Amino acid sequence: MKKIATTFFVLLIYYALPLAGNLSLLGHWKVIVLMLTCILIWMTQPALTIEDSTKHRSADRMTVWIILILALLTNSFSLMEWAYYQKPQLHGVLNSTHWLGLLLIIGGLFLRILAIRTLDKFFTATVHIKDDHRLVTKGVYAFLRHPSYTGAYLCYLGTALWLGAWVGLIVATVLMGIAYYVRIQAEERALEGQFGEAYELYRQRTWIMVPGVW
DSSP: OHHHHHHHHHHIIIIITTTGGGGGGGGSHHHHHHHHHHHHHHHTSOOOOHHHHHHTHHHHTTHHHHHHHHHHHHHHHHHHIIIIISOOOTTOOOOHHHHHHHHHHHHHHHHHHHHHHHHGGGOOSSOOOOTTOOOOOSGGGGTBSOHHHHHHHHHHHHHHHHHTOHHHHHHHHHHHHHHHHHHHHHHHHHHHHHHTHHHHHHHHTSBSSSTTTO
């Protein structure tokens, strides 16, 4: 029930708010695709609660709220650029940019869900170490230490391209890059504190988010 309530609230803030000047666009097929993506993301991850955020504040360092706020700004920029400057048509033609955006959204969504399923109970909304926590290095985690963030990042970039929002793409690249950088620093600090040398060895043979780049 918490997931449903949170997802509804996110849809309201992330989509209805930016499109408040033209709420009819909430029924546009491009926005519907994005809202369905949002529903899948929120329904396949642990529910976020204020109590959880407060309890794990020292380890999380408020990074969950940083991500949520910067994601809201990112999403809003792309939606508003599309809605108020492009004057979208109901039966617009998809070009290569739009298809690339959709591909990134689908690929990012698949990667994020795969990462969440691989971590299973060790995937948490806030940064913290569970009592029975173990270091997962199988599957996609054999190559990337933070594949769920890679997947989410691709979704935000894909959203901008799906909407043809070039300013939104720049905003998404910068803001979500900052959000995940801050989150990763907190997460790696917690994992290194828990697993010590084992995590250092794991870090030496893997990439953070992008193979061959970072």
